[in-house]
Amino acid sequence: MRIALGSDHGGYVLKEEIKRHLQEKGHEVVDFGTNSTDSCDYPDFGLAVAEAVASGEFENGILCCGTGVGISIAANKVKGIRCAVVSDTFSARMTKAHNNANILSLGERVVGKGLALEIVDAYLSTQFEGDRHSRRLDKISKIEEKYSK
Template sequence: MKIAIASDHAAVALKAELREWLIEEGHEVADLGPDTAESVDYPNYGYMLAGVVADGTVERGIGLCGSGIGISMALNRNPDVRCALVSEPASARLCREHNDANVIAMGARLIGPDMAKACIEAFLKTEFEGGRHQRRVDKLSNPS
């Protein structure tokens, strides 16, 4: 699967570990940065990640910042992105099953690498149920 991953400075180390793990798992990974822990603005990286998800360059996205909150807000400004902030596998599974999430966000200061990997695994392996959920998901991009 083609996956893009982006973070802010607070999550650079977690991003690097997750990128390497995803590659080992056989995924094609686009690391959108940053490359150092020098202070950056999470909206810039959220918007960049949202762009490649929305235009179909990648199938799924992973956004990381200190809490996961800021980058998830930036990602969800794009009407073609459905980003869920997750901290355990059940939420990662449900955001796919019920909400057709195409991006997950996590907080590097709140989640360890093993839990982050478990969340990503659930997110990537779960299919959207469709059916009764489709009408609701459609309203996320077209509220009228």
């Protein structure tokens, strides 16, 4: 699986752990930055990953910042992106199964490394269930269309 990965300075250490984990599992990972713990702006990296996923170049993206919230808000501004902030494995599975989230967002200051890797694995191993959930996602897409004009 091709996965786009990005973070700001507050999520850099966690992003690096996730990158190693994914590469060890055989995934192709492209890191959109940042490349250090030097202060930077999360919207830049949220946008880069979201555009890469929205283009279809990547199936999924994973973002990290201090809480996971700011970078997810930026990513969700890109049409077609469904980025969810998750801090437990149940939510990770459900956000893929029911919401077909195409980007997962994690907070380095919220979840530890071990839990974060379990969340990533739960998210990536879950398939979208479709059916009634597709109808709901269609409604979300219509909202997005209405307000993107």
